[in-house]
Amino acid sequence: MFRPLFAVAAAAALTLTGLSAAQAAPAPAAPAKVLAPGGDFTGIAALSNCSGSLVRFASSVSTDPGLILTNGHCYEGGMPQPGVVLVDRSSTRSFTLLRPNSNNAGTVRANRVLYSTMTKTDVTLYRLTETYAAIQSRLGIPALTLSQSAPAAGAGMAVVSGYWKRIYTCSVQATIPELREAGWVMKSSIKYRQPGCETIGGTSGSPIVSTSTGEVIGVNNTGNEDGARCTLNNPCEVDANGNITVQKGAAYGQQTWWFYTCLSASRTIDLNKAGCLLQKP
Structure with a gap:
């Protein structure tokens, strides 16, 4: 994998809790709208050693906590060893969100690592301290939507x-x-x-x-x-x-669409859900 640009220390695993449940009847979380898909920096995040993005599920609502997606090998505690899955780990990591023109919009901060592994896939999913609505209001940055299916050849x-x-x-x-x-x-x-x-x-x-x-x-x-x-x-x-x-x-x-196979009705990550394709601890 591409080396993170700054070394970080190793860490141990914790147990799983999911994303916070939505409150009653909130508005849907607004997906990013860009002039040319993939043509600007809408929803993009800069980490201290890697890149990332502010993401939402198709069913996310505005009062859900925001999520940052990056690689498992970008995890601040060091690269998870083969077969290791980290879940519900405390985090205070900060991320810089970018404006469409790549200028810095501002900083958001995580409070949990919901899922991190380098086995089967290479992902870390962070939960932020602010909701999508709060981030949109404070920084004007919408989230990118995770696709529910794998990309086809030629896409x-x-x-x-x-x-x-x-x-x-x-x-x-x-x-x-x-x-x-x-x-x-x-x-x-x-x-x-x-x-x-x-x-x-x-x-x-x-x-x-x-x-x-x-x-x-x-x-x-x-x-x-x-x-x-x-x-x-x-x-x-x-x-x-x-x-x-x-x-x-x-x-x-x-692949990132596998998150949907483990997603509960309240948008929590349930690794015990039937058909869940994410690697389990």
């Missing part, structure tokens, strides 16, 4: 980096059954069609935004830098028959 996409304030555009080349990197294994990884998305360190955690819908269809996380086989920063592809392929310069993202 137009943009990797929007808050850390570098840079947008990469290309399309989805393929879904890779398995990606191996050092001891980590990721499933159904999103491979980018090059040229256009030659992502670098610091772009980790950037949302992959559909250039058709403006929804988040994945999260950017890794690329093969040196042409090595299945080592750190040099992931290898494994097909359904177990054949291993290495492509120097290939870049990848991970």
Whole structure:
């Protein structure tokens, strides 16, 4: 995976609690509206070492706490080891939200890490101290909506980096059954069609935004830098028959629609829900 740009210390796991339940009859959380989907920095966040985004579920309401999406390997406690899933961990991490033109809009702060892992996918989902409505009122920043389905091959996409304030555009080349990197294994990884998305360190955690819908269809996380086989920063592809392929310069993202398979009616993350596809502790 692309190296976070500043080292952080290792940490241990906690137990799960979900997102806060919505209050009675609130307004829906307003999704981001942009002139060209994936064409500006609406909903984009800069972390101290990575990129991220302010996201909402399709069913989120304005009184729900805001959520920040980034990579598991961007977690401030260090990269979760293979097989490790962190849930309901306290956090005071701050994030800088950007305006559409990439200027800084202001800072938001987390109070919980709801879910973080580098197994099967590579995600960290933070819960913020403010609701979507409060963030919209104070900073004028709406959230991007997480797509409820995986991206198809050929779909137009943009990797929007808050850390570098840079947008990469290309399309989805393929879904890779398995990606191996050092001891980590990721499933159904999103491979980018090059040229256009030659992502670098610091772009980790950037949302992959559909250039058709403006929804988040994945999260950017890794690329093969040196042409090595299945080592750190040099992931290898494994097909359904177990054949291993290495492509120097290939870049990848991970699935985020799996959150919906674990989502309760009150928009909490329930890892015990039937059909939940997220890795469990």
